[in-house]
Amino acid sequence: MTTTPDTRGDTQDENAPLLGTDQVPRTSASSSQKLAVMVTASMLILAMDFGFYLTAAPQTKIFEDIVCRNYMAALGNPADAVPTEGVCKSEPVQSELALVNGWKETSDVLPGILLSVPYGVLADRWGRKPVLLLGILGILLGEIWVRVVCLYPTVLPLRLVWLSGMWRLIGGGDIALSSIALVMVADRFPEDEIATALFRLTSAVIVSEVLATPVSAYLMARDPWLPYVLGLGVAIVGSLCAFLMPETLTDARSKIVLTTTPTNEEETPSYPARKDSVRQFIKGKMRELRDSTRFIMSSPGVAVCLFALFVTSISKQSTSLLLQYTSKRFHWSIGNSSLLISLRGLITLANFLLLMPALSFLLTRYLHLPGKLKDLRLAQASSFVSALGFLVIATTASWAMLVLGIVLLSLGAAFAVSCRSFVTALVRPDHVGTLYSSASAVTSFGIVVSGPLLAYAFRLGLRLGPAWFGLPFLLAGGVYLVGSVLLVRLRIPDRVHGE
Numbered sequence: 001m002t003t004t005p006d007t008r009g010d011t012q013d014e015n016a017p018l019l020g021t022d023q024v025p026r027t028s029a030s031s032s033q034k035l036a037v038m039v040t041a042s043m044l045i046l047a048m049d050f051g052f053y054l055t056a057a058p059q060t061k062i063f064e065d066i067v068c069r070n071y072m073a074a075l076g077n078p079a080d081a082v083p084t085e086g087v088c089k090s091e092p093v094q095s096e097l098a099l100v101n102g103w104k105e106t107s108d109v110l111p112g113i114l115l116s117v118p119y120g121v122l123a124d125r126w127g128r129k130p131v132l133l134l135g136i137l138g139i140l141l142g143e144i145w146v147r148v149v150c151l152y153p154t155v156l157p158l159r160l161v162w163l164s165g166m167w168r169l170i171g172g173g174d175i176a177l178s179s180i181a182l183v184m185v186a187d188r189f190p191e192d193e194i195a196t197a198l199f200r201l202t203s204a205v206i207v208s209e210v211l212a213t214p215v216s217a218y219l220m221a222r223d224p225w226l227p228y229v230l231g232l233g234v235a236i237v238g239s240l241c242a243f244l245m246p247e248t249l250t251d252a253r254s255k256i257v258l259t260t261t262p263t264n265e266e267e268t269p270s271y272p273a274r275k276d277s278v279r280q281f282i283k284g285k286m287r288e289l290r291d292s293t294r295f296i297m298s299s300p301g302v303a304v305c306l307f308a309l310f311v312t313s314i315s316k317q318s319t320s321l322l323l324q325y326t327s328k329r330f331h332w333s334i335g336n337s338s339l340l341i342s343l344r345g346l347i348t349l350a351n352f353l354l355l356m357p358a359l360s361f362l363l364t365r366y367l368h369l370p371g372k373l374k375d376l377r378l379a380q381a382s383s384f385v386s387a388l389g390f391l392v393i394a395t396t397a398s399w400a401m402l403v404l405g406i407v408l409l410s411l412g413a414a415f416a417v418s419c420r421s422f423v424t425a426l427v428r429p430d431h432v433g434t435l436y437s438s439a440s441a442v443t444s445f446g447i448v449v450s451g452p453l454l455a456y457a458f459r460l461g462l463r464l465g466p467a468w469f470g471l472p473f474l475l476a477g478g479v480y481l482v483g484s485v486l487l488v489r490l491r492i493p494d495r496v497h498g499e
Contacts, residue, residue, distance in 0.1 A: 033188055033251075034189060034197075037188045037248060038188075038197065038200065041184060041201055042201060043204075044181065044238060044239070045181060045204045047234060047235060047238015048235050049208035049212075050234055051238065052208075053209045053213055053231075054215060054216045054230060055231035057220060057323060057338035058219075058225070058231075060101065060323050060334055061224040062150050062225070063100055064093065065083060065224075067093050067100065068088040071096075089328060089331075091463065094462060095458075095462060098324060098459055099459070100159060100161065102321075102451040102454060102455030103452060104164060106165075106447065106451040107166075108142065108164055108165045109165070109174070109175060109443075111138070111165055111169045111171075111172050111173040111176070112172050112174070112176050112440050112441060112443070113441055113445045114169075115173075116176045116440040117434065119172045119176055120179070120436060120438065121434055127249050128183060128187070128248055129245055129247045131171065131172075131176075131180050132180045132184070132242055132245060133243075134170055134171035135170075135171030135176055136242055137170055138168045138169065138171040138173065139171070139177060142164040142165065142167035143164070146161045147232065172440070179439060182198060184248045185201050186424060187432070188251050194421050198420060198421055199353075199414070200352075203352045203353055209341060209345030209348075210342055210346050213338050213341045216335075217335040217336065217338050220335040221335060301426050302423055302427065302435070305422060306423070307486060308379065308419050309416060309419060309439045309443050309446075310445065311383070311480055311482070312415060312416040312419075313443045313446030313449075313450055314450045314479055314480070315413070315476075321454055322337070322393075323341075325458070325470065326402065328462075329469050330399060330402075343406060351413060359378060360378070372422055372425045375419075376418075376422050379414075380488055382411070382414045383483050383487055384412075386412030386413070386415055387480035387481045388408050388477070389405050389407070389410075390473045390474070390477030392405030392408060393405035394473035396470065419487075420439065423435065454476070
């Protein structure tokens, strides 16, 4: 690749990090090094997410069957009675199913809230790869636990699936894992290539969604347990790609020139001396964590973008609820409803690989927008389109309007990537790991809030009648509108764009 010499001199650079740092040498990884981390990260994410999308619909179906059988047993039916479609789609069963799914997803992300930032600091200090491996281990153990509960529904209450988040304390959970993978890619690419690299990496998630969903629907026609177990196997095998991931912390550190010689404390982990108390040691570590994360709130741009990423958690939470919603409103099977996820994936993939790169090229080439301003404009537009998509889904009266809403939602899916690319340029390269983990933490908090909130909104909509079935999506659209307003009001500081 070509590199641009540093010609800043004493002039103000519109691409300088907002928080300031020493002069950054314009060196970067070779093409082969960038390809290595991109390929291995894509393979890892493709396998892990393929397993997730392969099991999303079967898990909902299995949960529904268990809740339905429990409901029939409570009504006095024999234990071997076969659940009917009418009973399984009744308000009590669907309300309980929404709560089980909502609180399970909440428990899965709680570790991200508690530990994403500490794990991000750890990744910035000791290395990305160890944190990545810990995250994979915790996720797999959590998924195994959920299947154990489903295998013994007469012994273990279904609500015990909420304990799956306990295992995700190891590594910080799903979002912390994805943030570390994104950090490792960002470490190897220069600023002007980060957005494109993140779009390509995120495309691996979409490819897994497109491929896994129809396979899952086909296998579900035979037995939902078949794709449910197969998805876990694919995730376990795919996780082996993590061992091939190169350590990229040195790439991040090579992007900056430190003005002082690292101290021994920075080079090696510190341990309490014998004369120190445990309390003093803990206080010291808390000070280190505070100092490592202080930059987050020192910039309004960073704070607004983190809140915007908080909003995107609603889109992730709506996946399982979309299956319930379409199945209930249009009387489709969950297997057929899952095909909408594949449709959403196809449109999102086209958006990431064709539309967004084309728009980025036009904004840069013909409107001459700087890289960060271009990413901000794309994030602003995408957030508004996402809000419109949720509102259309919430008010749909036909499958055609439902498809239109999914198309709009897919076109707005670039919001998170554009926002992440924009905020990356506002901080020092050696703080990217902490930044991304902070983004994971706020996203996790958003899932904790939105999971039960959307579940209870769906429960209320079921009670109010068919016209209100889309209440959770109406709520999601309103939250996205708030995020859109905040992004539109965001002004880039002079130190970034030299205005």
